[in-house]
Amino acid sequence: xxxxxxxxxxxxxxxxxxxxxxxxxxxxxxxxxxxxxxxxxxxxxxxxxxxxxxxxxxxxxxxxxxxxxxxxxxxxxxxxxxxxxxxxxxxxxxxxxxxxxxxxxxxxxxxxxxxxxxxxxxxxxxxxxxxxxxxxxxxxxxxxxxxxxxxxxxxxxxxxxxxxxxxxxxx
Numbered sequence: 001x002x003x004x005x006x007x008x009x010x011x012x013x014x015x016x017x018x019x020x021x022x023x024x025x026x027x028x029x030x031x032x033x034x035x036x037x038x039x040x041x042x043x044x045x046x047x048x049x050x051x052x053x054x055x056x057x058x059x060x061x062x063x064x065x066x067x068x069x070x071x072x073x074x075x076x077x078x079x080x081x082x083x084x085x086x087x088x089x090x091x092x093x094x095x096x097x098x099x100x101x102x103x104x105x106x107x108x109x110x111x112x113x114x115x116x117x118x119x120x121x122x123x124x125x126x127x128x129x130x131x132x133x134x135x136x137x138x139x140x141x142x143x144x145x146x147x148x149x150x151x152x153x154x155x156x157x158x159x160x161x162x163x164x165x166x167x168x169x170x171x
């Protein structure tokens with residue numbers, strides 16, 4: 001059964017269809033939550049809250065084909081609320097996560113992680129989605145509910161800031 005059909009069934013109150021949808025998304029949701037909260041227990045809590053919020057509001061989802069984007073948006077908002085509530089800095093785990101970072105020495109990886117952690121949250125978010133999750137500009141714009149131009153601007157500014165920070169660390 002297609003995702004769209006499962007979403008339509010879930011919107012009509014079919015709990016099994018909703019569970020099947022969550023089963024398809026849960027690993028991705030956990031990975032994203034973990035990048036934000038950097039703690040397995042907290043990530044599981046955030047994912048659980050996200051699933052609950054999605055379940056009670058699925059009837060408001062207009063286009064079933066956007067289920068993944070819609071639930072990712074709920075997750076991001078839940079993560080940000082969690083971080084604010086717990087007065088934490090958003091940590092990220094880039095080290096040893098992506099194959100293209102394997103050629104970097106450990107010290108450089110740690111410098112990169114530190115520089116990303118110092119970015120403002122709006123820039124951190126686009127960096128994570130673009131370079132860690134390999135999402136397209138369009139997908140990021142849909143998740144963040146902002147124009148593609150805004151995503152491009154944030155990416156450009158984030159990369160520029162990272163270059164400046166890393167250059168300073170090398171001096």
